[in-house]
Amino acid sequence: MRQWLVLLLALGLAACGDPDTSAPERESVSDETFDEATERRADAAHMDELRARWIELEHAQHQPAPATELPPEPDQPPVALPSEPVSAPVSGMAGEYPVIAILIDDVGHSLTQGRRLLALPEPVSLAILPHTQAARTLAEEAAARGRTVILHQPMENGAGLSIGPGGLYSGMPAAELQQVLRTNLDSFGHIRGLNNHMGSRLTAERPAMDQVMQVLRERELFFIDSRTTHHTQAAFAAEAAGVPHLSRNVFLDNERSAEAIGRAFDRALEVARREGQALVIGHPYPQTLEFLEWRLSGDLMAEEGVEVVDVVELLGRE
Numbered sequence: 597m598r599q600w601l602v603l604l605l606a607l608g609l610a611a612c613g614d615p616d617t618s619a620p621e622r623e624s625v626s627d628e629t630f631d632e633a634t635e636r637r638a639d640a641a642h643m644d645e646l647r648a649r650w651i652e653l654e655h656a657q658h659q660p661a662p663a664t665e666l667p668p669e670p671d672q673p674p675v676a677l678p679s680e681p682v683s684a685p686v687s688g689m690a691g692e693y694p695v696i697a698i699l700i701d702d703v704g705h706s707l708t709q710g711r712r713l714l715a716l717p718e719p720v721s722l723a724i725l726p727h728t729q730a731a732r733t734l735a736e737e738a739a740a741r742g743r744t745v746i747l748h749q750p751m752e753n754g755a756g757l758s759i760g761p762g763g764l765y766s767g768m769p770a771a772e773l774q775q776v777l778r779t780n781l782d783s784f785g786h787i788r789g790l791n792n793h794m795g796s797r798l799t800a801e802r803p804a805m806d807q808v809m810q811v812l813r814e815r816e817l818f819f820i821d822s823r824t825t826h827h828t829q830a831a832f833a834a835e836a837a838g839v840p841h842l843s844r845n846v847f848l849d850n851e852r853s854a855e856a857i858g859r860a861f862d863r864a865l866e867v868a869r870r871e872g873q874a875l876v877i878g879h880p881y882p883q884t885l886e887f888l889e890w891r892l893s894g895d896l897m898a899e900e901g902v903e904v905v906d907v908v909e910l911l912g913r914e
């Protein structure tokens with residue numbers, strides 16, 4: 597775990613040219629496209645497009661820099677960082693082969709999509725949105741197949757976009773925030789952990805993240821930081837609270853074409869070979885489902901020397 601923090605710092609220092617300049621511009625640009633979209637929405641077909649735009653907006657700040665998969669961490673005070681030298685090795689334990697874990701977000705709206713994920717030959721984990729129509733059924737079916745289920749917790753974003761029911765917002769009193777979170781955690785079964793849906797605003801707020809981590813610790817759940825902002829405090833709050841945590845390395849489908857998804861997957865393999873492991877987050881888009889059905893049907897270990905493992909196993913390696 598600490599090694600990850602060290603890595604984040606090292607990459608942040610190495611890659612941190614002027615990390616603050618691009619994000620606000622991108623957000624305001626994306627705001628306009630969202631407004632245009634909201635004018636045209638209203639029918640169900642547009643909802644998927646809207647959701648994609650939200651995700652694109654949330655992920656826009658995380659197009660990887662040429663030299664690194666991980667965005668810089670400009671805001672972390674030195675005091676929050678571990679004491680190991682930044683040159684400490686970050687690869688998996690000696691003799692172990694590289695691994696990737698794949699987590700698919702935004703699950704719960706469609707039973708059919710969810711079942712396609714569960715039918716994949718590798719242990720792909722599901723991050724299920726609270727209060728969605730297929731949440732309970734998919735959680736049950738995933739657990740029956742031995743797949744890991746986590747809560748995909750909606751959190752406020754910096755552009756004021758809708759985050760759906762069960763959302764956590766900046767300025768919520770601690771008791772209310774924790775009550776909403778507990779209600780979400782009780783809304784379907786087999787939840788092992790939590791990751792943030794959107795959240796570019798809320799994850800940057802350390803007090804709110806501390807409140808979230810308090811509940812996760814209470815319930816012995818882990819946390820995955822989707823990293824929708826450079827300024828995220830979530831992993832630091834998790835570390836401070838003693839909550840097991842991981843951070844996303846690669847978004848699989850920021851760009852929804854087979855070629856782009858393939859390139860993102862290859863980047864994840866490179867990260868895994870370099871660092872021992874990588875966490876990939878994708879979404880239940882038709883293109884992503886088709887890609888995973890094709891790519892995971894082969895023997896990744898034989899072809900690439902990288903094994904797909906459950907996200908919980910990745911946590912165990914930290």
Ligand SMILES: [Zn+2]
Pocket residue numbers: 701702748792793794
């Ligand atoms: Zn999401």
